[in-house]
Amino acid sequence: MADIFTRMGNLDRRIIFILIALAVIIPILTDLIIPNIVGAEPSRDLFEFVDALPPGSNVILSFDYDPSTMPELQPMAEAVVRHLFLKDHRIIGMALWPQGAALGQDAMSSLSDSLGKEQYLDWVNLGYKTGGGVMIVRLGTSMRAIFPTDRDNVPWSEIPMLQGINSLDDIQLVISLSAGDPGIIAWVMMAGDRYDIPIGGGCTAVSAPQLYTYLQTEQMVGLLGGLKGAADYETLVGIENGEAIRGMSPQSVAHIAIMLFIIIGNIAYFTQKRKGGAR
Amino acid sequence: MNWEIVGIWLGALVTLCLYSFLYRDNPYYKFAEHLFVGMSAGYWVIYSIFNVLIPNWWDNMLPEGGGFNWIWVIPGLFALFMLARMVPRIAGLSRLALGMIVGTGAGLNMLTFFQSNALAQVKGTIFSVATGGVWSIFSSLVLVVGVVSGLVYFFFSKAHTGFTGKTANVGITILMVAFGASFGYTIMARLSLLIGRCTFLLEDWLPTIPRLLGIGG
Secondary structure (H helix, E strand, O other), rough: HHHHHHHHHHOOOOHHHHHHHHHHHHHHHHOOOOOOOOOOOOOHHHHHHHHHOOOEEEEEEEEEEOOHHHHHHHHHHHHHHHHHOOOOOOEEEEEEOOOOOHHHHHHHHHHHHHOOOOOOOEEEEEOOOOOOHHHHHHHHHHHHHOOEEEEOOEEEOOOOHOOOOOOHOOOOOOEEEEEEOOOHHHHHHHHHHHOOOOOOEEEEEHHHHHHHHHOOOOOOOOOOOHHHHHHHHHHHOOOOHHHHHHHHHHHHHHHHHHHHHHHHHHHHHHHHHHHHHOO | OOOOHHHHHHHHHHHHHHHHOOOOOOOHHHHHHHHHHHHHHHHHHHHHHHHHHHHHHHHHHOOOOOOOOHHHHHHHHHHHHHHHHHOHHHHHHHHHHHHHHHHHHHHHHHHHHHHHHHHHHHHHHHHHOOOOOOHHHHHHHHHHHHHHHHHHOOOOOOOOOOHHHHHHHHHHHHHHHHHHHHHHHHHHHHHHHHHHHHHHHHHEEEEEEEEHHOOOO
């Protein structure tokens, strides 16, 4: 028995790669759906905050990511946009990352028609602006100065939904979907703490532990962490078989496989250690 | 020619080339890697010119309505100073531009960063115990004990023996739990990317093969 574990401990890493690939591919091919249960989590906090806003609230949705993190953040963007549209909030899209503007446009325009929403009345994409935190500080005094036109070069003064909006004071919520810096932290520091604007967010799983600290201090109203956060929001919004919900099945199977590897690896390590082999 | 299918095939081939590294280093992987680096560099240069430089600087210096705003010559000069690093004789000029960037960043962040990431966190830790129900109080106690013992672990002015040593041990245990949580989240992130690629290969690329071979719909 000990020999088996020793042999497992020295397993060729390529076999592990194949097993992980199978753990991901098989659930996708078999359309396996593992129910996603949403508890009292930060994703529910964000959902409830958006739900409680009065209809017609102005919400900044900042698409601070690029295609490399699309599998995690694009389902999040689509679920959040759907929820904002269903609650009749007005979405002001923008991006701190250059390619985020195009991804945000995809998310908003793909849902706009089916939910009876109109560009410039219910949503607008102001596009990308460089500067990160410095730019956010300037939004606190004049949004028009930073974005004289939207992404398609339509002047601010010709966009009906933006009339009456001057600075961050006229915004009821900022949601940043962030893959790194600049992103949620810049919004928390420059908009949340400086101008007292509620900040919500969605992030890649890698950066989630770092952002949990802002939840405990109530510097953020809610957080969607990685694919699980996206699946939670899809579930709460009522999207059946959403991209993130479908992604959670291979995710769960692969996690079980990795946990088994960790257990086997540890048993092999301690077995070898007892024999005096491992250092 | 159906350009969508061409795009899907290019994406799939490059993905497979990159994953071939998992077997071992090979020329296909190298090709895909260099292609990615080269294309990224080219893309960013063009993107920066048309989406950053022209709208934020050039259009302000030479507005559509005519005229010349000379004040915008200054940021242009600072941008050129940055490139001076490549010429050893005038490399010192780049320090002016760098100094401005560092100074602005430090000035803007000094107070805000301290407020958001130090004061607010300390306040959150101190006041957390006083609020909420039993579970919340327990969770807050874990937080406070975790923070204090974690700090003790990094306090090297006193030998880690006796009570200090035991507290430091609690601290390292808490740190290990935090690293474990972080590791778990990292695995979730990397798997999400793998799932994204596998979904693309299985649901977008594979169905194009029968179409190209003229089999099925």
